[in-house]
Amino acid sequence: MRRLAQTAAAVWILALLPVPLAPGGEPAGGKTPSRFTEEERKVIDRALRFERELVRLAEKVRARSVTIENWRTVGGALRLAGGGSGVIISSKGYILTNQHVANGAKRLVVVLADHRRVEARVVGRDQRGDVALLRIEARRIKYASPLRARPSRLRPGQWVVATGNPFFLAADGEAIISLGVVSGLGRISGGEYFYASSIQHDAEINPGNSGGPLWDVTGKLLGINGRIASNRVGGALGPNSSGVGYTIPVDQIRAYLEEMLEGRQRPKHGDELLGIQVVTAHDERGEPVGVRVTKVVPGSPAATARPHGVRVGDVIWKINVSGRPREVPTATAYYNLMSKLEEGKKVTLHIRRTDEKTKRTRSILIAGIELVDTSSGRRKGRGR
């Protein structure tokens, strides 16, 4: 999977002459050519009513989408080095985008739907989760509340629309909209950025759509797009859509909006706090049976647990959270569960441990591990 950051190759398509668009308005619904039968015309008129809903939706969501230009110093001069898309989430000019869109910028310029170009600054960021909060000083802006949608209630097959600036083709800031459906939920993807419980959808998104919003058909903000899976390495501008896009759900982001507004770090998620990395463990028939520990961070709650710490090779198959047992047959299930836990929660791990010498497997229980931040930076902070 690759990120959707725009590359420098697109520089020369930008900054187009602001010519007013053709007047919009309702599609001509009532008048259809006489080449249709009466029955057919009834169907067409009903379809046109359906279409008007789409047009209204498009108007609403495009007005709230922005293009973000990432200017960097290249060879001594300030150049447009990349960027992506974003969404305005308050009347005060706060904008959500991806961290990888805003990353390393000397200057950030937001292009609004009405073609205004406004300087932006980074207010907060979630480095690992690939989210950045920007702010612009601009009046008369339309925004989408991040508090309305409940992405956890989405179902595969539900229609969604994505807005953004694929390949920076909409250089004036007017977002391009694409239509699709939810393909799946609870997707995990790792790498430099970590996406947990992300939404997979088939609305076309491409390099440049990064940080741009995904909406439901009532115009509620579902999240921000950040990644695609692609079955080939693309041409000059990188990979392109294969109908497999991933969105960071907005409910994850709103859990730490306050921290971002105040410029603080996002509180660590349970999977970061516990201090282990895992992969799916399969039995000899290929059935997923739990998660095998591949790394234990020294000094972490997992390593220092009593009576004994978690070891590399342990297979965790069940985790009790606040007394509730939850099976974790796959790494996806593990990360989806743990990434929802906050600091201070206690977990009990059900482990199958195989003795290296005797090859005998026994079940062990490590109870009441408290999820606390033991990273060195945090400890220093406490000491002061």
Added chain:
Amino acid sequence: MRRFAPAAALLLAAAALSPAQTLKGIQAEFAEVGEATIPATVIVRSPDAKDPRIWGSSGVILNAAGYVLSDADATLFRFDNDEEGKPTVKVHGRTARIRLPAPDHRVFDAVVVKRDPETDTTLLRITDPPPKDLPVIPPGSSDRLTVGSFTVVVGNAFGTGREGEPALSLGIVSGLLPAGKGTAGKYQTIYTSAAVNPGNNGGPCVNAEGRLVGIISTFEADPKSPFRALGIVTPIDRIRARYRDVKDFTSIFPEPEPGKPASRAAALLEEAFRIAARAAGPSLVGITIDRGDETGAYTVRRPVRTPRGVQVMDVSLQRYLGPYSGVVVSREGHILTSSMNLWGFEKIKSVTVHLPDGRALPAKVLGRDLLHYLAMLKVESAGLTPLPPAGPAEMVVGRIALAMGRPFEGGGPPAPLMSFGIIGGLDRHVREMFPEAHAIHTDAALNDALVGGALVTIDGKLLGINLLVNPDTYGRRSGIGFAVPLAGLEKSLARLRRGRDLRPAWMGLGLEAGKDGKGIVFVNVKPDGPAGKAGIRSGDILLSADGRAAKEFATIQDFVVYVRGKGAGAVLTLVVDRAGEEKTFRFALGARPGS
């Protein structure tokens, strides 16, 4: 285990609950389809394929007795690659391991009942543990499909089902290949615009009611196929006939129940797509071009994924050779297509237009507009059916856009090739392509065969001529498709009808930013180019063009767009600063040599 409610019951409930033909209604309908289809879409692997990283095929549970349909390679356990990544060894086993998707995760052993490479399918039977509480996908009929029917594709695209639930994608039937002699069912192949990716093979393709209409084979990768980049689905009625000799045939492949609730939102849209295709169909033509021995092979340098990582290398590519698509725009035989289809123009020996009624007529290329990538053809035939154009006010972002073409010879299948999307944006210009008109952006899946075809509104009007902007850059399934809107191009179209070409204007010089990054400086002026002949010299600084001050051009690109858009033959007046002295030049613009 009540989560496996019979799928049919779920669907009936959906029909009763959401009769409203609205966006909310349609999404509830497809969510029901997803809920019923996803749990019954399984992963099928050979038990000998130990490596959990091997994705395996997708499969479909057909009945509660544990019969599963997958692709012909589902039991493949050795699929080694040589240095260049080409498969070397294929061994098909007699057994398979079947895994249900999350959150179920149960694993079953299965035996091969019958393998049928002809339809790219394998029928498997679950043996151990005995099947219990299996979710199933109800049977449907592929013979009842038409171009425009919704298709929902579910499967383990990119291995999604290994960890979580398989992925769902929505599309429509884009093309239907009629069955050949000796083939059961009406259709040989269904082509879908839904996202079909590695790992989808063997998985279900269901209709808007969640009924099984076919099994995913692969996606069309052949650059010479008019169906390129579309998903290939084997129709269930063709598959069913191949398994008649199997014991328990009638319980494995029961006859689908007829009927479809007409109040469903999906049914309304499907019907509207069909009507639009029926209305536009007579105006869509196929175009074949004789270029002699031109093979269309070419190479580009780009990053490629190899077994040894991503490497930049020369890649051999193949241009699409036709048949192409065109649109009838007058009763007297004027046909509009994309000038992109006339590549290798000087090699073209003849152009033939294939009318929907099967007639093949020689065509004359009246003119090409290389600024807007249009070409006007003319055939000698009266009484053709032109497609009525949509007015500028009808081009509204969010409207449904149907990309249609008829890239076939001899009339081809009765229905056009079609994909469905919306107007995604009205771009000012795509790079330097559309300096004066708005290009329509659409996410309707386009391929080379649809280029030159029509982008059509749901009420059957011509929005524009389909265009792919450099598919090797933007990808063949990027959702980055365009149409050249005809509104605003009346002058150009009239020129083309009169047989006059329009080429982008060319000055014969280079442009550079001034010392402080501002202003435009002329460099590398070709002495024999139009600007050079007029007296422009390298180092001259632009003050104004046709009375527009230099600072009105925000970027160099804007200036290029302005000049190109004037067209070859137009007169340009430039005022320049030469070492502090103001000089004025007036000259006729040329066309780039060889364009």
